[in-house]
Amino acid sequence: MNLANKPIAALFSLFLLAALAAACSRGPVQPEEIKLFPVDDMEGIITRTGVRIDREISSDGNGSLLVTADAPLTVRLYETGDIHLENARLIYRARLRTENVEGQAYLEMWCSFPGKGEFFSRALHAPLSGTNE
Numbered sequence: 001m002n003l004a005n006k007p008i009a010a011l012f013s014l015f016l017l018a019a020l021a022a023a024c025s026r027g028p029v030q031p032e033e034i035k036l037f038p039v040d041d042m043e044g045i046i047t048r049t050g051v052r053i054d055r056e057i058s059s060d061g062n063g064s065l066l067v068t069a070d071a072p073l074t075v076r077l078y079e080t081g082d083i084h085l086e087n088a089r090l091i092y093r094a095r096l097r098t099e100n101v102e103g104q105a106y107l108e109m110w111c112s113f114p115g116k117g118e119f120f121s122r123a124l125h126a127p128l129s130g131t132n133e
Contacts, residue, residue, distance in 0.1 A: 034085075037078045039065055046076035059095045072103070092121075098128045105129065 037044060040062040042053060050073065054066040067075050092109045104127035112118045 034083060035080050039063055044078050046079065047074075051075060057097070064097075096128055096132075098130065098132045100131060101129045103129060 038060075039058075040053070042048065042051075045051060045065070050068050052066050053063045055063050057066075058064045065075075065077075067073070090109075090111060092107070094107055096105060096107060098105050106123045106127040108120060108122045110118060110120045
């Protein structure tokens, strides 16, 4: 999650981060969830500065991450580790709430593939600023 420009208080509620395998062979195949990161504790959260669990505001009733910043900030959430997939589609889903954000807040996913490099998906088509539910 990237938060840019001056005083920022953002609430990030990650309700699902899933990698879904989508086969390209015969007929439709049901997606398979291979990784889920519930936000009910700080386990697995990489960035710890300015980040805490908020039990009062939650999309699933289990908690959310409250991120507070007064300058541009990137919050690293989780790493999946090695996942071996062929012919797959990787999807991340999250809910982002903001409060008094100056600048823009948006979600971003980085993928590193050995021998192929790093790639990213950035939700620049839907950045948030100000206060949003």
